[in-house]
Amino acid sequence: MATSATLTTTHLSTFRNILDEWHQNRLKTTPTKGFLVPFEELQQSPKKDALKDVIVAFRTRPPLPNEAAEKFHADPDAQDAAETEAAPVEFCSGITVTSAEPGVFFAHVPGMKWSGPTLTHKPYEADLAFGPDIGNEEVYQRTVVANDMLSLVLSGGVGCILAYGQTGSGKTYTMESVEHRVARDLFDQARMVGKRLVLAQGGAEASDTEAGDIFEFNVTFLELLGKHATDLLESTEEVDAQGNPVRTEIAVREDKVGNVRPNLISSVIRTSEELEELINKALSHRRTSATLRNAASSRSHALLTISIKNKLLPYADEGQLILVDLAGSERHEDSKDHDKQRMEEARDNNKSLMNLKECVRAKAKMAAEDGFVHIPWRSNKLTMLLKPIFDIESRQPSRAMIIAHVSPHIQDSVHSTNTLSYAAPFKTIPPKPRGPAPYDAEDPRTWDHAKTVEWLTAQFTAQAMKSRQADYNVRARSAQLAGKKLKPLEPPAPGQLDLGVDVAKICPEGERAKNLGMLYTPQFVQRCLEARVGEAMTVDKLKMVAVEIIGKLFYLILTAKTKKRNEIMKSRKKLVVDDAYGDAPRREEEYDEDEFLEAQIFWGTDWQKTVIAAYEQWKAEGRDWTNVGYPQTVESMMMKFREHKAAEAAKEEVYDEGNPEGKEKEEAV
Template sequence: MATSATFTTTHLSTFRTILDDWNENKLKAGATKGFLVPLAELQQSPPNKDALKDVVVAFRTRPPLPNEAADKFHVDADAKDAPVDEEGQVPVVEYCPGITLTSAEPGVFVAHVPGMKWSGPTLTHKSYEADLAFGPDIDNEEVYQRTVVANDMLSLVLSGGVGCILAYGQTGSGKTFTMESIEHRVARDLFEHARVVGKRLLLAQGADSAAETGDIFEFNVTFLELLGKHASDLLESTEEVDERGNPVRTEISVREDKVGNVRPNLISTAVRTSAELEELINKALSHRRTSATLRNATSSRSHAMLTISIKNTLLPYADEGQLILVDLAGSERHEDSKDHDKQRMEEARDNNKSLMNLKECVRAKAKMAAEDGFVHIPWRSNKLTMLLKPIFDIESRQPSKAMIIAHVSPHIQDSVHSYAALFYYILLCNANSRTNTLSYAAPFKTVPPKPRGPAPYDAEDPRTWDHSKTVEWLTAQFTKAALKRRQADYNVKAKAAQLAGKKLKPLEPPAPGTLDIGVDVLVICPPGSTAKNLGMLYTPQFVERCLAARAGKLWEVDALKNVAVDVAGNLFYLILTAKTRKRKEIMKSRKKLFVEDTYGEAPRKLTEYDEEEFLEAQIFYGTDWQKIIMAAHRKCKEEGNDWEKEYSKTTDEMMEKFRAHKATEREEKAAEGETEVSHDD
């Protein structure tokens, strides 16, 4: 049986003794596993297997603060077994760990959950696994390096992809501290990283490295706050405040537009330097709504979403990259929230509903990465997941990666909060329901898809093409573009000749093997490479390859970039179509649901009376219709007759009376009509 924080504090000495015995056995079993690569060597090491995942999960716990246990947790002085010192006073509560790190990579946390059995207090040790786990001695810089940097999130978003980092956890567990540090470190590194990528792209198209600065990206920032069901702009300036002192802002609608994009009407601010982005973040965070709880004096009561949109000016028609940083609202157990007012309860309940929807979406996305079949991602079910559509929309062509950092409190009094199975009902005043940080986050963890051998060749699926087929397709794409360019040049010359009073000969098809397509296809797709490998490239990387493969004078740099973007789009479309084809086949082959399949056939079939007449009769009888049917059913049951026959007989009698009534009405109307005609005559 799970226990309250007060009960745990009252029996803390017993739990501490049990925990000491567990730790002693743990030491005998072996030392704690650390990270696979030391922090100093992280930059030089190759990407780990987690870099291939769509969803990466990390656990983190913070160190206890000075006097935190004594300030937050209290002994039940009225309990029979309440601890007392030599003077008969309740002793000061001291810190006792509720979380133990047993492996950093892969990450393993053990939650020590207090309970009560007939024999007395007991501890249950529940183990949870993630991709990474950060203990209380890990600082923010290492967390940033091992999550954002090690998974190459900045390169992903600078290459037109979507990266999302979410911080989840109990209020007071340190998630806002982590997320704000990540936001400031992103501001520190993003622009320098962008200049490096920009220089490399400029060099690929023949620019002078000494003259180019690499400033080819444009950055725009929005900062949204979602409080319950209400969204607002954290960058909006306002002087009006509510009764709690929080600023009152205009509510922002969150919905899809006509083409399916979710773009709230937020203030978008262009930033050019790290200092400008830092200032913007600080300004927005100062506007975020907070409120005191039993666990945190300044608990975040809302989801805060920082979105950095990145546009490559060299590729104006390519998809914009997005980096989405989300500090989710703090979750609370019943003990923390029972004193909330009605408004706070409703806001917290909506927040936790959105967390439930988020969990379902992330789990579905992780499942989709590991399976070939159709997986439904219910991102439309909540405003929070709608705002995260770029990482959940299976129709999107942009590569994406989601990072979940789940935070848990270090105190044993909060272990129930860290492990228990439910969180959806926590603010519905159900004392038996608790948030589950580790159980919430652990199912997100998936492994890369298992190898299933080579897929059979499919002419419509580029993922099954070999090198020769890929070269053939690329050659056909650039040949088509070259012929179009050749025709356009001829049309210009023909127009000029016509103005001069001349006429050019018709353009003849080029001789086989003589058409210059302007690129060396083997540079784009070297031996050993296939369409599947090209499909894993970001659009700017594919364009970079095409620029490096430029040959002859057919294409200017800008023209070749546009052609390369078109070819990449065609390839990605074929891959996307192949991925969704199976899903569409499943949807088309689904059996239609008929009423009879679920509820069975009606007691009688309407062969003599059509449905419209039958419904008209029911309206005519009103409530008497059901009364007559029920009376007939009782009589049938008493006499033991066949109800189907009795039902037919009863409805036939009522329908005959209804038809007779309709016939009388028609006769009366006809008589009235004849009378009127005679009177007129």
């Protein structure tokens, strides 16, 4: 049985001895593992699992000076309380990092048995594990930079970073550092991506390109307190009884086309300094309240959303970077002194966190399976705001990073296990390699290189024919105005149509449609610009054509995935029904489903009463109900139903014969 923080402090010396013995035994067999790549070489080393949809990281902070003595106290009624009170309460670690990458945390959970205090050592796995000696810069580099989050959002994808954990475990400290470092690096990264696009279309030199010339950045900052959403960028002087600012509530719902876009203040930013200033302003407006675990605990979820529009590719999807500092979770011992309003806030926060857990777990499962996986993102306002991450019908590539924070103290180990148990299932193992899928002309994932080149050639040919026809129509119209008539447009000779691009450069040897489908839209456009030949298409025309073609490819892939999931779902439902109930024991060759349903409606509740009565009688007599009794009972009721239908039909016929005038009027109408 797990112990409370007070009882753990009472037996702290015993737990410390048990923990020291465990450390010694562990180091004899399993040394502590560090990160695969040293921090100094991190930026030059590609990350193997950078393409994972969900990345999980654990983090624990160092203890603060005098924190253990101020927050934890012994039980005054315990037998050895006098000894404990005589000695000062010192820090005892409740978390041990045994491996940094892949990450492994051991939570040391105190317990009590008849023989005395005990410790249970529970392991939890993640992609990364940050111990108390890891600084914010390294956390940022190994999460955001190593997983290419900035390039993802600048290329039209959606990136999301969530900080979760117990109140006072360091979530806000981590997220604020990530937000400020994103502000520091975002514009430099945008400048690099923009330079490549400009050079690919033969534009200005790289040194002449600014991030603001290529991208437009819009920022919103939303606070979700329980069920109520407000805008952190709204200025107000009105305050409530606790001294928190009172703001207008924002509605969170889907619009006509299915987008979730709250009516927030959207600020256009052009420099890192402007973004830094906006973040500081919004964070100063966030609600905080004192709790037993934290004097300035964040009582709400804060969502910073940076939307990025590519001016060079106006038809491409907007990228989004969503940084979420979740409200701190609390156990009953830490929240029992809350007032009614605070308890309601804690309840709503816990509901939203549970909904978020289901959505993230489903997304991680979907990434590892080909079958249908339902993501219940409409269940809560928090997950609705994160729709771009969870919507399975979205064409945008997305990536989510979960950073679970735990307290370093052994008195908080029980809560730490809850946090780690919440986040650990999000970690997914890459699917095992499978054999090649059977060829499907409608599924680009099964195409080989030749088929991919053929499809691309057909797409560019269609665009070239469309342009050729448009030019002819213009010339024909001009000739008609001049009183002349042009000859009909003849189809081009084989190999004479100028496509404007070298398809072999867009899809080099060895690549397939599946590889092209993994590219971001700007990357595909860049390939097309680099493959441009001749003057058949202008740069602007080629960019529009490239966006349209890659959009068609994305649509084919999405349609094939949806079709596959639907087929799996249908087969799964059929299998479950057949295994559970078997085939219906009635002779379906004598009547179809529509007639059978019509008969049940006619009989109403008498249908089931008759079947149940017959079942009891046949079972009591020991006769075969399934193969004989049930078919006979149903057949008897079906015969009576048919007799009733025949009698009704005869009445209608008699009525029609005796009233021919009415029948003629009815037919006329």
